[in-house]
Amino acid sequence: xxxxxxxxxxxxxxxxxxxxxxxxxxxxxxxxxxxxxxxxxxxxxxxxxxxxxxxxxxxxxxxxxxxxxxxxxxxxxxxxxxxxxxxxxxxxxxxxxxxxxxxxxxxxxxxxxxxxxxxxxxxxxxxxxxxxxxxxxxxxxxxxxxxxxxxxxxxxxxxxxxxxxxxxxxxxxxxxxxxxxxxxxxxxxxxxxxxxxxxxxxxxxxxxxxxxxxxx
Numbered sequence: 001x002x003x004x005x006x007x008x009x010x011x012x013x014x015x016x017x018x019x020x021x022x023x024x025x026x027x028x029x030x031x032x033x034x035x036x037x038x039x040x041x042x043x044x045x046x047x048x049x050x051x052x053x054x055x056x057x058x059x060x061x062x063x064x065x066x067x068x069x070x071x072x073x074x075x076x077x078x079x080x081x082x083x084x085x086x087x088x089x090x091x092x093x094x095x096x097x098x099x100x101x102x103x104x105x106x107x108x109x110x111x112x113x114x115x116x117x118x119x120x121x122x123x124x125x126x127x128x129x130x131x132x133x134x135x136x137x138x139x140x141x142x143x144x145x146x147x148x149x150x151x152x153x154x155x156x157x158x159x160x161x162x163x164x165x166x167x168x169x170x171x172x173x174x175x176x177x178x179x180x181x182x183x184x185x186x187x188x189x190x191x192x193x194x195x196x197x198x199x200x201x202x203x204x205x206x207x208x209x210x211x212x213x214x215x216x
Contacts, residue, residue: 003092005210006082007189009071013085013201019199023060024125027053065206067199073208075185078215082188083118084133090121091133091163093188096170099212108151108174111186111214119165120165130162137191140175141211143183151176185211 008016030053037046076082081094095112102110113202136159140148151174157169179185187209195203202209 003083003090004076005074006083006085006090007202007210008198008200009086009202009207010067013087013198016070016198016200017087018059020197023056027056032058040153045215064197064199064204067123068204068206071200071202071204071207074210076210076212078213081114081116082210083121084188084190084214086131086134087122088126089131089165090118092116092118093212095186095212095214098216099104100216109177109184109214111140111173111175113138113159113171113173113186113188114168115159115161115163115171116168117165122165126165128164130164132162133160135160135191136188138173138186138188140177140181141187142181143178145179146178146181148175148181150174150175184216186214 002107011019017186030049034046034049037043037049053174077097082094083092092115094116095111096114097112099110101110112186136152136156138155138159142148155171155173158169161169163169173186187201189209195201196205198204201207
């Protein structure tokens with residue numbers, strides 16, 4: 001299945017990571033230069049470098065928030081996928097099946113999720129070694145914003161299985177939700193906390209996320 005959305009918006013993952021590293025590196029160099037200038041007794045230069053060193057992360061933080069506000073919420077239709085960018089390749093997630101089961105106090109939803117390593121997105125020099133996905137988080141969200149985590153924990157190990165280009169596997173995700181839950185969508189995203197600091201990532205502050213529609 002082709003991808004209709006990714007976990008990034010406006011920026012690509014390589015550019016976003018480079019921007020983060022550049023901001024962090026520039027801040028470190030400027031503050032180190034300020035310390036050296038201070039030790040040499042050049043206080044005006046030290047204050048200037050320190051001011052710029054503090055300003056770089058402040059500007060980056062402003063950009064992070066602004067890009068987050070610009071990132072819309074998206075819903076990927078059934079039959080299409082959501083790509084998770086792993087810097088030099090994409091893992092595409094798509095829902096192929098969902099069923100309802102009776103459960104005490106609510107309804108049981110079993111969603112079959114396909115994880116596919118899109119071989120068309122790899123760099124020519126990458127080769128065929130396996131890729132182990134970054135830690136994932138999945139949950140159902142209804143139209144009222146209520147969130148429902150999987151009923152079991154075995155999915156975490158399943159979604160961390162390595163893949164080679166072109167390979168795929170299926171994972172059944174079981175949820176228990178109230179009977180009044182409507183408009184359910186599936187969120188598959190990264191639980192790796194540094195993604196909150198990446199420009200354009202759906203986990204960044206105030207950013208909208210890409211959800212997968214369910215065939216109910």
